[in-house]
Amino acid sequence: MSGEPAGVAGPAPEVTGAERDVVVACLVSDEPATYNVPVHVRFEKPVDPARLRDAVAAVLVASPTLRRTYVRDGRRIRRGPAATPVVDLLRIAPADLDTVARARRVRVLDPVLVRAAVCEVASGTGPPQVWLHLNAHHALVDGIGLVHVLRAVLDTYRTGTLVVPDEPCAPEGSDRTVRPVRPSPAALPGPRVDADVDERSAQAFLAALAALRVPGTGVGVVRRDLTVPGTPTYASTLAALVPALGLWCDIDVVVVSSGLAGRTPADARAVGSFVRLEPLALDLDAWVDLGPREVLAGVGRLAATLALRSVAPAPPPRRGLVRRAEVGVVLDYKRESLVPQTLDASLGAHLVEDGTYVDCKYDLHVSVHQTGAGQQLTLTGRDLPVSVLGRLADLYLQQLRLGALRALPATGPLARRHDPDRPAVPVPA
The missing domain is CATH 3.30.559.10 (Chloramphenicol acetyltransferase-like domain)
Structure with a gap:
């Protein structure tokens, strides 16, 4: 074009x-x-x-x-x-x-x-x-x-001969979008999912996250290489991240935005289109009474709808424009990454993520790059010290290994909703 x-x-x-x-x-x-x-x-x-x-x-x-x-x-x-x-x-x-x-x-x-x-x-x-x-x-x-x-x-x-890159964007007039699919509560029998984020829940989560900040710290970046039993999926990743965020912030509602691109034949058609991420309010109150399989089944169905919805450009807002900074946390999930790390073996050319970059729309950027049973977790946030981000990385690994909310704190909002007749799995030292 x-x-x-x-x-x-x-x-x-x-x-x-x-x-x-x-x-x-x-x-x-x-x-x-x-x-x-x-x-x-x-x-x-x-x-x-x-x-x-x-x-x-x-x-x-x-x-x-x-x-x-x-x-x-x-x-x-x-x-x-x-x-x-x-x-x-x-x-x-x-x-x-x-x-x-x-x-x-x-x-x-x-x-x-x-x-x-x-x-x-x-x-x-x-x-x-x-x-x-x-x-x-x-x-x-x-x-x-x-x-x-x-x-x-x-x-x-x-x-020494000019090579013009493949056109990054679709030719004008081509149809490379997928109609959005709106997840309904029926699609997730356990956790409550609000397509339109409840304002009070969002503000409570953002306030809890803000309490972890240390102004003037700059950009915090933590990377961890993880090996867990089995092969993690998008569903198990999200099912581990959400309760880890709840435990980290000591709050029972988590606001996450997640996008998938090119993961299925349906949404692969939209690769090259801009992905607008929409926030989800996930209420952990409902998760506590579910078993790990129920959580994974529900989140798996949610992932299927997210994959379609996230690649479709959203319609323009009817009542003005809303700052995307109210989203909270964005999850960037890369299974068998579509973006290769080695670009040219003959030159030893390797792609290196720019660790100085923080997506200003979000309070926290979580990137999970997965290859087989291994994951590389990257947490990035402004004014979040490395020690604070390290605590979240530990909680994520704990939830991924033990199952969503199998290990709960002794106090806090999640503990108040925990069934005392079903003891939590102790956390390994």
């Missing part, structure tokens, strides 16, 4: 559909860089930095989608003039990688929506290591599309 405005006599046509959804969602939030896709690529083998810089610039300029911009015309969103992304070549110390990433955050109305830098990172006495930082706005490219862009860059670098 063309990134140029249509015609020169008048303004470009108004943006509609899923493309408009993502731009409007960005404008709703007053936080910067809400929907970016920032990554680092680390090269373990020798790479010519100048040649790599030229390859990145050539690929970005050759893609109309990656040159696209947006302008706001009153209540209308239109395409702006095509931009020429700038790719910097930098010599930096290892500690400066985070600074490079932060300096290249992008807002949806910025004049350029893709920013990149090839960095020569000092490595003591040896030659510098080469890193590529690329930050593309989610309005242009999603995580899967970003892999196409990076592979085109590496192919261009190796061959």
Whole structure:
């Protein structure tokens, strides 16, 4: 599709559909860089930095989608003039990688929506290591599309011949959305699920989470490699995370937003579309009286409806715009990840998640990358100390191993609702 405005006599046509959804969602939030896709690529083998810089610039300029911009015309969103992304070549110390990433955050109305830098990172006495930082706005490219862009860059670098990436977005006029499926209470016989989050429940959870914060701490990141019996599923992951959050915050209602993309043939058609996450209020009061199998069965049915609902662009709000920051926690579940960590074995090119990035819409970002029976849990939150996030990681592992709410605290809202005739499973030291 063309990134140029249509015609020169008048303004470009108004943006509609899923493309408009993502731009409007960005404008709703007053936080910067809400929907970016920032990554680092680390090269373990020798790479010519100048040649790599030229390859990145050539690929970005050759893609109309990656040159696209947006302008706001009153209540209308239109395409702006095509931009020429700038790719910097930098010599930096290892500690400066985070600074490079932060300096290249992008807002949806910025004049350029893709920013990149090839960095020569000092490595003591040896030659510098080469890193590529690329930050593309989610309005242009999603995580899967970003892999196409990076592979085109590496192919261009190796061959010396321009390789244009596969178009990250669907051709105009194509149908790549799935109608939303609204989960009803009947679909989950145990836990109560509200498609429209109860305001008091949401505020109580957000207040409990805020009590864990230490202002001025900065961004906390905790990563844990987990091995658990059997092979975890999306249902068991969500069934472990929700009670862990309840125990962590000492509250019995948890507000979580979860999205799935490309997991089933039905929602795979929507990969490339923007995924708008909708909040769910999960009341743990109902979970306490259920067995682990009942919880998993109910959450499994919920997961099926979420998979369809989350990939469908939501209709515009009828009564103004609502800040997405009221969601609370987002769960990013990657089973046998669609985004490969190794991009090019011949160059030793590996994708590295940008640990400095926090999605400003959410108070806490939980990412679970699963391969077989193993999981890598990544918890990210602003003003949440590593020690506090570590406690949540321990609670999640405990719930995943023992089953939802099999181990309860002696006090707190969940303990008051626990059946004393059914003792909890003791927590291993």
